[in-house]
Amino acid sequence: MLSQKESFDYCRKIAKEQAGNFYLTFHLLPKLKSDSMCALYAFMRISDDIADEPGEINLIRKALGDWREQTLGALNGQFSHPIHPAFALMVQRHQIPHQYLLDVLDGVEMDLDIHRYQTFDELYKYCYRVASAVGLCCIHLWGFNSEKALLPAESAGIALQLTNILRDIKEDYARGRIYLPQEDMVRFDYDEIKLNNKVRDECFFNLLDFQAKRAAKYYEQAQELTQYLDGNARGIFLAMLHTYKAILDKMQKNNFDLFNDRVRIGTFQKLCLLAKYLPYSWKSS
Secondary structure (H helix, E strand, C coil): CCCHHHHHHHHHHHHHHHCCHHHHHHCCCCHHHHHHHHHHHHHHHHHHHHHHCCCCHHHHHHHHHHHHHHHHHHHCCCCCCCCHHHHHHHHHHHCCCHHHHHHHHHHHHHHHHCCECCCHHHHHHHHHHHHHHHHHHHHHHHCECCHHHHHHHHHHHHHHHHHHHHHCHHHHHHCCCECCCHHHHHHCCCCHHHHHCCCCCHHHHHHHHHHHHHHHHHHHHHHHHHHHECHHHHHHHHHHHHHHHHHHHHHHHCCCCCCCCCCCCCHHHHHHHHHHHHHHHHCCC
C-alpha cells in the first residue's frame, strides 16, 4: 500500500487530470488544505466513475456496494485502494462527519434507479446528496467559525448542481435521465417528445429560465457562507461559486442553446476569476 505522501500525490494526479474548473481553485489554499481537497476530490471522482461505468446495473450496484464497504474500512484504518491513506488522514484531520461521505454514495446510487424526478423536493434530495454533502465536507476541510455556515454551504451545493443539470440536459437525456422536475415540465408545457427532438420553443425558454432563476436564488443564499469561513478558504469558495455562476450566466446569455456545444467558460475567464478572488485568501492567510 502507498505511503501517505504517495497517496496524496496519487490523489493530486487524479484532481489535476480530471477536476477541470475546480482544480485551479485548489491553489488558493495552503498546501495542507490543498492536498486534502485533492484527496476529497479523488474519493468523489472514483465514486462517480463507478456509478457511471457502462454495464449491467446489478454489477454496478455491487461495485458501489463494494466501494462503500472499502470506504468504511478505510475510515477504520483498513486500506485497499491507493487513495485510502490520504483519504483517511483527510477525514481524520478535518473531522469530516462520515455521514456526509455516505450521503454522497447514496446520491450516486440514486442514478441507478431514479431517472425522473416528479417534484423539485425530490430533486432537492438528490442534489443534497451529490453536491451539498460535498460542500459540507469542504467547509469542514476549509474551516468555519459558526454552525450558521451549514445552511449556505448546503445552498451552494444546490446551486452548483442545478447549474450542472441545466448544462448537461442533452448528455443526461442521451443516457435516459431527465433531472428537470416533471411538475415543471408540465407547468411549462414542455414534454419528452420535444426534448427528444431538441425543440427550443417559447415553452423551452420559459422552463429553462424558471430553472435558472431558481438556481440564482441558491447562489444568492450561498454568498452568506463567506463570512463564516476561515480567511484562507474564502478565495477558493468565491472562485468556485462564481465560476459556476458564470456558466449559468452564459447559458442565459446564449438563450439556453444547450443542444449543441456544451457550455463552458474559457481559460482566460477562469484565470480572471482566480485573480479576482485570490486576495480574499491573502488578506487572512
